[in-house]
Amino acid sequence: MHYQLYYWPMIQGRGEYVRLALEDAGAGYTDVARAKGGMGAMTKMMEAHKGTPPFAPPFLKAGSLVIGQTANILLYLGARHGLAPKAEGGKLWVHQLQLTIADFVLEIHDTHHPLGPSLYYEDQKAPAKKRSDEFWDSRVPKYLGYFEDLVQANRGAFVTGRRLTYADLSLFQIVDGLRYAFPKRMAAFEKNIPRLIALRDRVAERPNIQTYLASERRIPFNEEGIFRRYKALDL
Amino acid sequence: MHYQLYYWPMIQGRGEYVRLALEDAGAGYTDVARAKGGMGAMTKMMEAHKGTPPFAPPFLKAGSLVIGQTANILLYLGARHGLAPKAEGGKLWVHQLQLTIADFVLEIHDTHHPLGPSLYYEDQKAPAKKRSDEFWDSRVPKYLGYFEDLVQANRGAFVTGRRLTYADLSLFQIVDGLRYAFPKRMAAFEKNIPRLIALRDRVAERPNIQTYLASERRIPFNEEGIFRRYKALDL
Numbered sequence: 001m002h003y004q005l006y007y008w009p010m011i012q013g014r015g016e017y018v019r020l021a022l023e024d025a026g027a028g029y030t031d032v033a034r035a036k037g038g039m040g041a042m043t044k045m046m047e048a049h050k051g052t053p054p055f056a057p058p059f060l061k062a063g064s065l066v067i068g069q070t071a072n073i074l075l076y077l078g079a080r081h082g083l084a085p086k087a088e089g090g091k092l093w094v095h096q097l098q099l100t101i102a103d104f105v106l107e108i109h110d111t112h113h114p115l116g117p118s119l120y121y122e123d124q125k126a127p128a129k130k131r132s133d134e135f136w137d138s139r140v141p142k143y144l145g146y147f148e149d150l151v152q153a154n155r156g157a158f159v160t161g162r163r164l165t166y167a168d169l170s171l172f173q174i175v176d177g178l179r180y181a182f183p184k185r186m187a188a189f190e191k192n193i194p195r196l197i198a199l200r201d202r203v204a205e206r207p208n209i210q211t212y213l214a215s216e217r218r219i220p221f222n223e224e225g226i227f228r229r230y231k232a233l234d235l
Numbered sequence: 236m237h238y239q240l241y242y243w244p245m246i247q248g249r250g251e252y253v254r255l256a257l258e259d260a261g262a263g264y265t266d267v268a269r270a271k272g273g274m275g276a277m278t279k280m281m282e283a284h285k286g287t288p289p290f291a292p293p294f295l296k297a298g299s300l301v302i303g304q305t306a307n308i309l310l311y312l313g314a315r316h317g318l319a320p321k322a323e324g325g326k327l328w329v330h331q332l333q334l335t336i337a338d339f340v341l342e343i344h345d346t347h348h349p350l351g352p353s354l355y356y357e358d359q360k361a362p363a364k365k366r367s368d369e370f371w372d373s374r375v376p377k378y379l380g381y382f383e384d385l386v387q388a389n390r391g392a393f394v395t396g397r398r399l400t401y402a403d404l405s406l407f408q409i410v411d412g413l414r415y416a417f418p419k420r421m422a423a424f425e426k427n428i429p430r431l432i433a434l435r436d437r438v439a440e441r442p443n444i445q446t447y448l449a450s451e452r453r454i455p456f457n458e459e460g461i462f463r464r465y466k467a468l469d470l
Contacts, residue, residue, distance in 0.1 A: 049388045052328045055335045055381050065324050069334040072327055089300050092307055093287045099304035100290045102334075106341055107351075114349045115362060116342075116369035127350060127362045134351035146290050153284045 003029040004061040006042045006054075011225035012173075012218075014070045014105065015058040020169040021074055023212040025081035031217065033057075071098045074166045083166040094160060097150075097167040101174065104143045108177070109226050111135050111233060125232065132233040136185050140178075144193050147171060151195040157202055164203070171196065172203035177227035182234045238264040239296040241277045241289075246460035247408075247453075249305045249340065250293040255404040256309055258447040260316035266452065268292075306333045309401045318401040329395060332385075332402040336409065339378045343412070344461050346370050346468060360467065367468040371420050375413075379428050382406060386430040392437055399438070406431065407438035412462035417469045 003022065007015030009031070022029045032038045045066070046054060054068030060076070067073050075095050078084030084094045109117070114131040115124040147159055154161045158168045175196060178186045190197055203209055212218055221227055238257065242250030244266070257264045267273045280301070281289060289303030295311070302308050310330050313319030319329045344352070349366040350359040382394055391397040394406060410431065413421045425432055438444055447453055456462055 049384065052324075052331070053385075054331070055338075055378075065327065067327050067331065069331045072331045072334055075330070076327060089287075092300065092302050092311060095310070096287070096289070096302065096304045096307045099307055099334075099337075103290075103341070106338070110345065110349075110351075114345075114351075115365050116345075116349075116374065118369055118373040130350050134353055138353040139351065143290075149284065150288075 001028075001063060003027060004032050005029050005058060006032050006045060006061070007058040009034040009038065010219065010222070012177075012221065012227075013058075013225050016173055016219075017070050017101075017166075017170045018058050018060065018073050018077070019217070020173060020209070020212070021077050021081070021083055021166045023217070024164075024169055024206060024208050025077065025083060026208055027077070027081060071095065071102050074098055074170075078166045083164070083169075085160075085163075085165075090160070094165045094167050097147075097159060097165075098170060100143070100146070101167065101170045104139075104174065105226060107135060107139055107143075108181075111181075112228050112230060121228070121230065128230075128233060132182075136182070136189070140189060141192070144174075144189075144196060148193045148196050151199055158199060164206075168199060168203055169209075172200050172209075175200040177221070180221040181227040181229050183229070184234050236263075236298060238262060239267050240264050240293060241267050241280060241296070242293040244269040244273065245454065245457070247412075247456065247462075248293075248460045251408055251454075252305050252336075252401075252405045253293050253295065253308050253312070254452070255408060255444070255447070256312050256316070256318055256401045258452070259399075259404055259441060259443050260312065260318060261443055262312070262316060306330065306337050309333055309405075313401045318399070318404075320395075320398075320400075325395070329400045329402050332382075332394060332400075333405060335378070335381070336402065336405045339374075339409065340461060342370060342374055342378075343409075343416075346416075347463050347465060356463070356465065363465070363468060367417075371417070371424070375424060376427070379409075379424075379431060383428045383431050386434055393434060399441075403434060403438055404444075407435050407444075410435040412456070415456040416462040416464050418464070419469050 005015065005018055007013065033042045042057065052066050058070060058073065059066055059068040060073045067076050078094065084091055111132045112121045112128050113124065114127040121128060150159050156162045158164050159171060223229065240250065240253055242248065268277045277292065287301050293305060293308065294301055294303040295308045302311050313329065319326055346367045347356050347363050348359065349362040356363060385394050389396045393399050393403045458464065
């Protein structure tokens with residue numbers, strides 16, 4: 001099946017977790033909003049009053065289905081492309097990890113938008129600094145420590161064991177995103193998560209991921225996405 | 236199957252979305268941490284280094300499975316207790332709505348904790364006021380307007396149409412929670428969401444829900460949970 005991915009064309013954002021899964025699986029897809037006239041097509045889908053209009057991008061058109069919410073899209077793709085176990089317990093476990101990653105992504109976003117997503121960063125610089133301090137003191141160790149412990153406990157190359165799942169692709173993005181947004185803080189922190197860094201490297205070395213990262217399909221990190229490099233927040 | 240639900244014993248919190256599903260389904264369950272010695276049992280499960288240790292409560296023990304993340308638990312229960320469609324498209328659609336509700340719950344929590352979940356409200360009162368203003372100006376109309384439109388478009392009693400799903404039970408909790416936490420703001424806003432209010436009333440009238448709400452199993456709202464009544468944030 002050829003998929004249509006709908007997401008903001010200028011950022012990696014939440015769409016990137018879906019792109020990484022599609023790319024690793026070698027699935028055919030169109031990144032609709034990056035093509036000519038694509039933004040109009042995306043808006044039209046979101047304003048639909050019938051069927052299953054998504055609350056926000058990303059959403060994926062898969063045949064007659066329109067699937068929204070990043071983790072929900074990955075639940076669907078994981079089952080079809082060998083990116084998650086087939087058995088119910090394993091499927092739920094990988095999805096659970098992805099939902100925990102989704103919570104972390106929201107907290108990453110809140111480091112530069114503590115007063116809400118509708119205001120500019122420039123209007124909330126002081127609270128953003130406080131939230132970023134708290135994020136690195138307390139939240140990063142809790143989240144990344146949890147995933148580090150899982151890699152260790154499962155004694156495998158990946159977070160659930162021997163086989164890669166979509167959660168591993170997302171953890172790659174988390175590590176690279178934190179390296180981009182908080183280069184100093186992350187450099188100091190990485191000694192605490194050696195297994196997660198090794199997992200990140202294993203993902204980066206996968207042929208389809210290598211090809212993708214070197215292509216124009218990979219949008220560079222920038223200050224409109226989830227991971228933003230603001231020097232004031234990295235001290 | 237008799238379930239064991241693990242969640243903080245003093246609050247509704249995220250566990251409440253699971254409790255409502257279990258109660259409406261008439262499923263047998265033990266609310267483990269509310270029983271004697273239950274907190275110790277919950278902590279022990281979270282500190283496990285084998286299997287599938289959850290990142291945080293709530294989590295549900297269902298036979299040999301331990302399932303974490305609220306929406307993931309509901310995905311599992313929905314399939315077993317007639318609280319979601321069986322067909323793949325319908326199942327994914329209800330889960331997508333639940334994940335959108337989960338995003339909204341995080342934003343509700345951020346109204347009193349904009350600088351992060353590890354600090355006290357008392358240490359972030361001014362940012363909390365700003366975030367609450369933004370929340371009511373921009374986020375509540377966006378989220379609740381989305382669900383109101385869905386109820387209208389589907390011409391049914393519930394958000395996906397004629398049949399109740401676990402997403403409707405969660406929307407009941409959202410409406411009642413906002414009424415508790417922001418009585419003045421919510422009273423002024425309700426005229427914009429008549430169909431959602433009618434849906435809330437239909438859920439409240441269901442026999443199993445009526446029985447539950449009148450029982451001691453329903454923990455009262457309080458200022459330790461997601462929905463907190465702080466007068467300063469309701470002006």
